[in-house]
Amino acid sequence: MTDEAALVSPEPGVEEHYPSEWQYIKVALLLFVITMGEVGIYYVTGARQAVTTLMLAMMAVKFSLVALYFMHLRFDSKLFRRLFVTGLILAIAVYIIALTSLHVFSR
Amino acid sequence: MVVTAATTEEHPAHPEEGLSHPVTSTGLSNEKIAMWAFLGSECLLFGALISTYLLYRGRSVAGPLPSDVYDIPYTSVSSFVLLMSSLTMVMALAAMQRHDQRRMRVWLLTTALLGSVFVGGQAYEFTSFYRSGLSLHQNLFGSSFFVLTGFHGAHVTIGILMLLSLAAISWKGRLADSRVETVELIGLYWHFVDVVWIVIFTVVYLIPGVK
Numbered sequence: 001m002t003d004e005a006a007l008v009s010p011e012p013g014v015e016e017h018y019p020s021e022w023q024y025i026k027v028a029l030l031l032f033v034i035t036m037g038e039v040g041i042y043y044v045t046g047a048r049q050a051v052t053t054l055m056l057a058m059m060a061v062k063f064s065l066v067a068l069y070f071m072h073l074r075f076d077s078k079l080f081r082r083l084f085v086t087g088l089i090l091a092i093a094v095y096i097i098a099l100t101s102l103h104v105f106s107r
Numbered sequence: 108m109v110v111t112a113a114t115t116e117e118h119p120a121h122p123e124e125g126l127s128h129p130v131t132s133t134g135l136s137n138e139k140i141a142m143w144a145f146l147g148s149e150c151l152l153f154g155a156l157i158s159t160y161l162l163y164r165g166r167s168v169a170g171p172l173p174s175d176v177y178d179i180p181y182t183s184v185s186s187f188v189l190l191m192s193s194l195t196m197v198m199a200l201a202a203m204q205r206h207d208q209r210r211m212r213v214w215l216l217t218t219a220l221l222g223s224v225f226v227g228g229q230a231y232e233f234t235s236f237y238r239s240g241l242s243l244h245q246n247l248f249g250s251s252f253f254v255l256t257g258f259h260g261a262h263v264t265i266g267i268l269m270l271l272s273l274a275a276i277s278w279k280g281r282l283a284d285s286r287v288e289t290v291e292l293i294g295l296y297w298h299f300v301d302v303v304w305i306v307i308f309t310v311v312y313l314i315p316g317v318k
Contacts, residue, residue, distance in 0.1 A: 042316065052314055066302050
């Protein structure tokens with residue numbers, strides 16, 4: 001019983017460290033501003049490469065904000081982060097390799 | 108012996124005390140681990156669908172093409188609605204953590220409403236595209252676009268059903284205040300459909316139209 005219980009090591013205070021409601025609102029405002037920025041630069045002409053890169057960067061920031069703050073990956077156990085990031089990296093790697101081999105990016 | 112002392116300190120009489128889930132060998136909730144593993148696998152599913160869209164992009168021999176049918180201001184508003192539904196979802200979780208189930212239900216229903224607005228907007232968009240001549244069988248763009256966004260819409264719809272079910276269970280008084288994790292798990296699923304849309308909005312709608 002003791003040994004079984006000894007394996008239990010909840011990360012103390014994990015839930016207490018979740019963001020406050022005001023912090024959630026600030027993150028949402030930031031997401032709103034970035035989205036408006038994305039739509040704004042969509043109409044910029046003559047700098048396709050730069051705009052595309054900027055859009056991908058903004059997308060990555062939005063994705064990270066939701067995952068880290070709304071999904072609590074920043075505050076929860078590292079195991080959850082690893083599970084999600086493993087799936088994400090695997091997906092990105094597999095499909096970039098597949099698309100590259102099919103010459104999608106060089107068209 | 109040291110281990111015994113530490114265990115006694117952390118879990119004096121009832122090991123479950125202070126935890127929102129049963130005691131497990133990892134110290135973490137099995138349900139939450141399963142949800143994260145599921146979401147990790149969902150990355151591969153949506154990765155495949157987005158890759159297929161990218162693979163077929165620019166290979167349609169007949170119209171209509173994305174530039175003929177996309178309405179970026181309209182889709183931007185839809186995206187904004189879905190983003191804000193993630194905010195209302197975390198507000199529902201915060202209310203549940205305070206054991207304020209009445210407010211949690213309000214936030215859950217708001218989230219479901221925003222999700223419904225998004226799905227309704229998608230249905231309108233699909234109808235509008237269809238009237239412009241774009242169907243699942245029309246060209247490679249139509250096939251890959253409808254399958255990708257249709258799968259995402261189906262995920263959002265499932266999320267709405269889960270939110271409504273949770274609100275109904277709470278309304279009937281069958282949701283114990285200690286079941287914070289149930290709200291959190293449904294929230295994780297909901298945020299995931301949101302992050303997938305963040306990628307779809309940029310990669311499928313915005314980037315191809317950059318001049």
